[in-house]
Amino acid sequence: MVVTFARPRVLDSMLGALGRQTRRPDHVLVVDNGSDPEVARVAAAQGAEYVDSGDNIGPAGGNALGLSVLLPRAADDDWILFVDDDDEPVDDTLLHRLESFGREVSYSDPLVAGVGIAGSTYRRQLGVFRRFEDDELCETVDLDVIFGGSLPMYSAGVLRRVGGFDARLFWGFEEAELGLRLRGLGYRLCAPGPLFLHARQVAGTAGLASRTLRTPTDKAAWRRYYSVRNSTVLARRYGGPLASTVAGVGGAAKGALTLARSHRPLGEIILPARGAVDAYRGRLGRRVDPGTNDKVSA
Template identity: 30%
Template sequence: MSNKKFAAFIVTFQRPDILMDTIQKILDQTRPPDKLLVVDNNDNDETKNKLAQLYPNVAHLKVGHNSGFAGGGKAGLEALAKEGYEWILWADDNDPPYTEDTLEKLLHLAESYGANCGQVGVVGHKINKRTGLVIRTTNDELEKGGEYLEVDTIGGGMIKVIKGESVLKGIVPEAKLFFGFEDLDHDLSQKRAGYKILVHTGLFMELRKKWNKVNFKKTSTVRKKDESVLWRDYYSIRNSLFVMVKNRYYLAFFSILFVSFAKSLLSYKYGFRYGTLVTKNTCKAIRDYGLNRWYKR
C-alpha cells in the first residue's frame, strides 16, 4: 500500500486536552492514517508545545488566527492534497471516530466504489432543494440499502473522508463562511463536479442506535436555546443564504428568509429579552449576507 494513501487532519481552537484525546483515538484505529496533521487556529503556542511533548510524530500547521472550521478545513485539505494523499479525513477536535474500525470501513468503501467517489462518511442526508432543509435518512434506507447509501451531504464531525483529487481540482470549503454550512457548501460543490457522496449504512445505523435516535421524530416547535449558543444562529442563517444562492436553490433561499423571521417572532414567547436577542441575530445575519460582509462575531 502506498504511503500516500491516507492522511488525516484535525482542526482545533483552544481545546488542547480534548484534542489530545481525539488524536489518541484516531491513532488507535485499526486503520490509522499514514500522516496526522493538526491545523491549529490558535494565535499562541500552547497546542503546539503540548503536541510536541505528547505526540512528536504528529505534524502541526499553525494558522495564526481563528479561521474557523471552514478556514481550517481549507488549509488542511490543501496541505495534504498537495502532498499527494489519495484520501483525507477532515476532523474536528471534539469528534473522534465512533468505533475502533470506523476509518478502516470507510476507506474500504471509498476504494471499492469507484473513481467518482468524492467522499465517504458515517452520517449523511439528502437536501430538499425547495426548503434547504435536510431530508432525514430513514431506517429502512439504512437497513435495506446495502453497504452504502448515496447522500447530498455529510455533516461536519460525521467523519468525512475526502478524495484528494477533488481538492486539487479546487473543491475546498469557502474560508469566509468561518463556521456553519461550510460542509454543505463543500459537498454540493463536489456533487456539481460529478462526484458521489456515500455513507456507510452499517456505521450510520450503529450510531443511530447508540444515540437512541432510531425512532427520532423532529418537531416543528421553536425551542428555547441557551443564550450562550445563540451566536451560532447568525452563522447558520447568513451562510445558508449564501449556499442556497450559490447552488441556485432560490425557493430555498426565500424559504429560509421566511422561516428565520417566523422563528424570531415566535421566540418572543420566551420573553422580550430572549426574543430581542434572536431577532437581532436574524436581522444582522440577513443584513451581512446582503452587504457581503463576512464578519467573525
C-alpha cells in the same frame, strides 16, 4: 486533519483515539485556530504536524488552510480525513471500515468524491436538508452532504481539481457547500448504511422521526447568526427561486423567536436577521465573534 480552538485536552483525547485505530491515518495535521502553545505541545507529543492559523479563522478557514498544506503532498488516490476535535470514533475499527467502504465504492464508480458515516440530501426548492429515516439506511446511501463530525473522507484528486472548503463561510455549513458543489459537478458522496444507522444508535437518535427533531433552545446566538447566514448563502447558490426566502426570512424569524423566548438580550435576538441580511449583501467571513467554545454565550 483536525481543526481545533482552545481545547487542548479535547484534542489530546482525539489524537489518542486516532492513534488507537486499527487503520491509523498515515499523517495527522493539527490546525490551531487559537495560537495556543499547549495545543502545539499536545500535537508534538502525539506525533502530529502543527500549523498555527494566526487567528480564529473558523472551521471553514482551518480546513481550507489545512488543505493548502496537505494537497501538494497528497497523491490523487489518497483520502483526506477531516476530524472534529470532539467527535472521537466510536470504536477502534471505524476508520478501517470506512476506508474499506470508500475504496470499494470508488473502485466501482470513479465519480465517488467522498464518504462518511452520516449525511443528508438537500431539497433545492426549499433550501432545506432532509433527514434520512432509519429504514433508508441500508447498503450504500447516496448523499448531497457529508456531515461534519461524521469522519468525512474526500478524494485528494477531486479536491485538487474542484477546490476545497470555502473559507469565507467561517463557521457552519462549510461541509454542505462543498458537498453541493461536488454534486453539482456530477460527483457522488456516499455513506455505508449500517455504519450510518449504528452512529445514530450510539448517539441515541435512532428511531426518532424527522419531524420530532428540533434545534436546541440553548444554541448560542452567534451560532444562529452563522447558521442563518450560511444556509441562506447555500440557498442562493444551489437552491430554487424560493429557497433563499425560506432560508433567510424563515430562519431569521425562527431564530429570533427562539432567542426571545429564552429571554436573551436584544443584541442577540437580532443576530439571526442580521445573518440573513449579510447573506444577501455578500458579507461573509467572521462578522460575529464567537468568543469561547461555550454553547450558550458568545
